[in-house]
Amino acid sequence: MPQAATPHEVRAVVALKKGAPVEVLPVLVPDPGPGEVLVAVQACGVCHTDLHYREGAVGDAFPYLLGHEAAGIVEAVGPGVTGLAPGDYVVLAWRAPCGACRSCRRGRPWYCFDSRNAARPATLLDGTPLTAALGIGAFAEKALVAAGQAVKVDPSARPEAAGLIGCGVMAGYGAAVHTGGVGSGDTVAVIGCGGVGSAAIAGASLAGARRVIAVDIEDRKLDAATGFGATDTVNSRGTDAVAAVRELTGGFGADVVIDAVGTPETYRQAFAMRDLAGTLVQVGVPEPDARVELPLSELFARGGALKPSWYGDCLPSRDFPVLIDLHLTRKLDLDAFVSETVALDEVEAAFTRMRAGEVLRSVVVL
CATH class of the missing domain: 3.90.180.10 (Medium-chain alcohol dehydrogenases, catalytic domain)
Structure with missing residues (x-):
């Protein structure tokens, strides 16, 4: 045997x-069984999701690898x-x-x-x-x-x-290109310019968006966002981000707004930043107890779509x-x-x- x-x-x-x-x-680590492969890892990014596991925000099946x-x-x-x-x-x-x-x-x-x-x-x-x-x-x-x-x-x-x-990168890029369906001539706002948000900015730019507005509370991240394709930046620490995005889009709001943070506050901002019939994409991972309340009349009257994006x-x-x-x-x-x-x-x-x-x-x- x-x-x-x-x-x-x-x-x-x-x-x-x-x-x-x-x-x-x-x-x-076991050898591969049927349908499996063993990979010698060369590099691995440190992602917020790993921190969520460490904090018990994803599940409680400790210990986690x-x-x-x-x-x-x-x-x-x-x-x-x-x-x-x-x-x-x-x-x-x-x-x-x-x-x-x-x-x-x-x-x-x-x-x-x-x-x-x-x-x-x-x-x-x-x-x-x-x-x-x-x-x-x-x-x-x-x-x-x-x-x-x-x-x-x-x-x-x-x-x-x-x-x-x-x-x-896939989550952010896909949030813009796949979930949000950004197309040529669209206006896009991205809230949160970390790794996922920056990838969403890059994806929107590559998809042909006419204007890509980066929103964050750190000037350093906003400066970096321009390198990924942002045409405009908004520091929301001391500015009404919704008003700023509306001003940059002729008073209408963006065709697609991507929430790459995932808090109730940023979700409400994203909802209000949309143009009529606009799309809100949530790709930022929320905390398990996060809740958001929106007026049902606004949901109906503004139309459009509210879309979570898993893995873009x-x-x-x-x-x-x-x-x-x-x-x-x-x-x-x-x-x-x-x-x-x-x-x-x-x-x-x-x-x-x-x-x-x-x-x-x-x-x-x-």
């Missing part, structure tokens, strides 16, 4: 309990995997359409209700199973994922930049290679999102800088 494969012992960032600082611990915005090299493939081979350069996705759920069967795989993940979890050395953040867990030297989560891309893009399309309504196998190509042809500067590179044991400090708004993205390099 063949012997069972030996799990791979690697260093990884783990959130052991709610609100506690993360720790770098040895963990065991954090990290999900990653690029790396396929090291091994399990039985039945086609289209991927050891040595392939991939970006990891937390959506891997199953092809069989009611959404996939209706031709809407970007809404897949049964996204694929690896069947077996990584564990601590004592056998305690770890819950992988967004089904990935890539703050680790190796990650085990479903084959559909590993999207092959052009290896010319450096991993520090390429990995960011695995979550934040993306289809990774289609969209990741496109974004990499845009980067390589200098139409989308992914390198500009990388504020700093850090080591695994610097993730907790990177969370602090992220909270303070000091970075677009810290990226762990392995």
Whole structure:
């Protein structure tokens, strides 16, 4: 009888309990089973969602193996995997359409209700199973994922930049292009110019928007937003952002407003910034207890659409290679999102800088 494969012992960032600082611990990552691939992680972005897991805002299935915005090299493939081979350069996705759920069967795989993940979890050395953040867990030297989560891309893009399309850049770009449907000549306002908001600005600009208005409370972020395609900026710390956006759009409001913050205040601002029949896209992740109240008469009278955007309504196998190509042809500067590179044991400090708004993205390099 063949012997069972030996799990791979690697260093990884783990959130052991709610609100506690993360720790770098040895963990065991299994070899790939049927339909799975093992990826040697090269770089992984530090995303707000990882902080949400650490704080218990996503769930309570501690301990969590954090990290999900990653690029790396396929090291091994399990039985039945086609289209991927050891040595392939991939970006990891937390959506891997199953092809069989009611959404996939209706031709809407970007809404897949049964996204694929690896069947077996990584564990601590004592056998305690770890819950992988967004089904990935890539703050680790190796990650085990479903084959559909590993999207092959052009290896010319450096991993520090390429990995960011695995979550934040894709979410923001897709919020504008897919969920918001920004088109040629549209006016767009984006509230919050962190990594996701900046990607939404870039997406709106690439989609042909005539005016892209960046709204934030930090001048430094607003300055950076112009590099991603913002035509106008509004510092809302001491300014009525709704009035400012209306003034910049001839008194009408924007055709598409993207809330990349996700608080009740920014959502109400986004609602009021829309032109008649305009679209509000919420891509910022709210806290679990956040609530918003809007007048029903205004909902009816203003028309349009209020649309949440999960992952920018993306289809990774289609969209990741496109974004990499845009980067390589200098139409989308992914390198500009990388504020700093850090080591695994610097993730907790990177969370602090992220909270303070000091970075677009810290990226762990392995």
